[in-house]
Amino acid sequence: MAANKQVLLANRPTGWVKESDFRIVETPVPKPGEGQVLIKNSYLSLDPYMRGRMNDARSYAAKVELGEVMTGETVGEVIEGRSATFAKGDWVAGRVGWQQYAVSDGSNLRKIDTNLAPPSAHLGVVGMPGVTAYVGLLDIGQPKAGETVVVSAASGAVGSVVGQIAKLRDCRVVGVAGGKEKCDFVVKELGFDACIDHRAGDLDAALAAAAPKGIDVYFENVGGPLLDAVLLRCNPFARIPLCGMVSQYNATERYGVKNLMMAVGMRIRLQGFIVSDHMQRWPEALRQLGQWVRDGKVKYRESVTEGLENAPRAFIGLLKGENFGKQLVKL
């Protein structure tokens, strides 16, 4: 029988992740026991949050132990066994890690509808990143029609959905992304009103031009100097959902945010959130996102890397912003 290729955590990185921080192994394909199913994964999702799980630090979620399979979400097909809710032939999204095969009792799986969208999309726009955008923008950011919403990592899996939802809510939407190609995509394909290339120079002036009426919601994915620039242009009672700070995940010297004092006078609310705290919102979010995707109102783009053995390199690229859209690994 085929072997099960797996990616293990080999070292805890200090600063930038290296490919040598992972180890690729082959183990026997596991056998499902009573009430379990065997899944053959077809795509692995790569997401910035995974960087945090590699650290030996206090966090909201358990860290990955050295020698353990890296944590992550996949989509795949049930090829053997049966649980209370899953049977052979079902397509599932599951939190089963960076590997080709996995057994599960079903508790970490959700059935996906491959008629609604292809399997890979259930790791992106109609999956965890999509729900993150939906909950973070609507519940934490609470945009109102006519307000200005700024979103960083605007071409990414989360940011691209945030901006498109904000447009559907009749906001002025300004993306921030790295490079002209991504900015063009964000404006021309996704329909944002403007996109700032953060590599192109004066962030303050670009924000002033793109958000002339000030900023009401800033959806934070990156951290660093952009947050400082945004804080200076926030309107009273602005909301800043803190979804991630990918620019800081590999920093050995963290960026110091100098303009947080603006939050006092402008009554700004900054609020960190984790999508798994909001499980009760998933059904509505997935239903609505699926509808929008079907209707062509929410578009998405994928970066697909071939082969699990290339997942470490693709992950490092994701942290550097080299991906374009949702980063996946085809297994």
Added chain:
Amino acid sequence: MAANKQVLLANRPTGWVKESDFRIVETPVPKPGEGQVLIKNSYLSLDPYMRGRMNDARSYAAKVELGEVMTGETVGEVIEGRSATFAKGDWVAGRVGWQQYAVSDGSNLRKIDTNLAPPSAHLGVVGMPGVTAYVGLLDIGQPKAGETVVVSAASGAVGSVVGQIAKLRDCRVVGVAGGKEKCDFVVKELGFDACIDHRAGDLDAALAAAAPKGIDVYFENVGGPLLDAVLLRCNPFARIPLCGMVSQYNATERYGVKNLMMAVGMRIRLQGFIVSDHMQRWPEALRQLGQWVRDGKVKYRESVTEGLENAPRAFIGLLKGENFGKQLVKL
């Protein structure tokens, strides 16, 4: 007739305020017109927010213009005239500025009950600072019994009330103040569970010892390195009402907050607020604070400087933390 001593803004300070940024003048005592009253002020309140009004910067409130009377709250007695709601002999708190006399149509005055507490207390514990503490802690901080509340500038007008309310809500309360004398007062007189002297050294270790179960609410008055230390010890879903950042008001080089990334994983909410946005809460807050003061459940301490001509020096001292309790000027 007596002259009206006034303190005007003479220069916009860069960095630390200097006494020469103010100018003391004497002008004729104004005459109340139809529907106006003349107030003879007995105390002027000095508050950190006033530093912001000296800047030529976008803020939640109008800046003071050069040559204008400094903005500020006083308590005094109506000595002449009559408005719809105020008459001779009434004691009032009013936003009438740094001066001995003022006329008002009543719109910026509220009647005070000098039987409830002496006039000066209506500028502190049963005035704006008290309501700031009440609203900021209870509405923004939302402490629950058994939680740990940390408050900076703990011996000050706002911090001292924050901590005492948190004790009344059965929280563990940790103050942070400058120097042993203030810390002793906070613990022994006000009943906080612990107080950290931020001048005494290792803030991280001191916080770990004083808040062994982590921090659920941090009431922010000062900004700077303390916020970084707190962020590292926040529990999931911690709340950080941002009331002020006095350590930064005179800084020409602002401190950069390095641990804001903790807010993502720990789902921390940081929220700036201004007490004047919450006018509907004032009656309840003042009633409750008055009750607590009468019952001896909330104590307060005042630093009184004699003479309006000494207000600039006292204000600079307040910004440096030289005051002890509510800073007032007796006129």
